[in-house]
Amino acid sequence: MSSENPPVGDYGMVTPDNQQERLSGEWVVGFVDGEGCFSVPIYRNRTMTLGWQVRPEFAVAQSASSRDVLDDLVTFFGCGKVFLNRRHDNHREDLLRYCVQRRSDLTQTIIPFFRENRLKTTKRHSFDKFAHIVDMMAENRHLTMSGIAEIAVIDETMNHRKPSEFLRILRDHTPTISG
Numbered sequence: 458m459s460s461e462n463p464p465v466g467d468y469g470m471v472t473p474d475n476q477q478e479r480l481s482g483e484w485v486v487g488f489v490d491g492e493g494c495f496s497v498p499i500y501r502n503r504t505m506t507l508g509w510q511v512r513p514e515f516a517v518a519q520s521a522s523s524r525d526v527l528d529d530l531v532t533f534f535g536c537g538k539v540f541l542n543r544r545h546d547n548h549r550e551d552l553l554r555y556c557v558q559r560r561s562d563l564t565q566t567i568i569p570f571f572r573e574n575r576l577k578t579t580k581r582h583s584f585d586k587f588a589h590i591v592d593m594m595a596e597n598r599h600l601t602m603s604g605i606a607e608i609a610v611i612d613e614t615m616n617h618r619k620p621s622e623f624l625r626i627l628r629d630h631t632p633t634i635s636g
Contacts, residue, residue: 495587527555536562
């Protein structure tokens with residue numbers, strides 16, 4: 458019997474050589490429960506027919522020194538990319554984000570994974586709302602003003618419950634009636 462210590466990986470656990478074994482579904486769920494975010498920002502985009510774009514996004518942020526875990530998520534899910542987070546705050550090192558925005562990746566990979574591997578924290582409620590909005594988009598409801606408004610109302614109840622710029626502008630706008 459060898460007295461060698463087994464290799465210890467970046468997560469402080471004994472790691473097999475195979476990355477897929479190292480990142481189990483349970484580990485990913487726990488990590489996303491702590492570090493992930495499901496959001497549905499609505500942006501002004503004058504190139505869109507209605508002038509607004511609904512852009513669902515699954516993201517996980519980490520400091521640059523932990524980039525390897527974000528790269529592992531790209532490998533685990535087989536989609537998404539790692540980006541430099543342009544946010545400037547009191548962090549001493551750059552922040553990176555693993556981000557999935559392509560709707561086909563969300564509908565075919567991310568949403569099915571988290572429907573099968575349920576989040577354990579209150580983040581599950583944000584995920585459920587996120588998945589519902591992506592389902593609404595599959596029905597093209599984001600292509601009408603009433604649909605975007607419905608999405609914005611749901612989005613306001615997710616995460617930090619940030620007020621929707623879209624709804625604020627919609628409330629403040631009084632359409633003119635031409636005769």
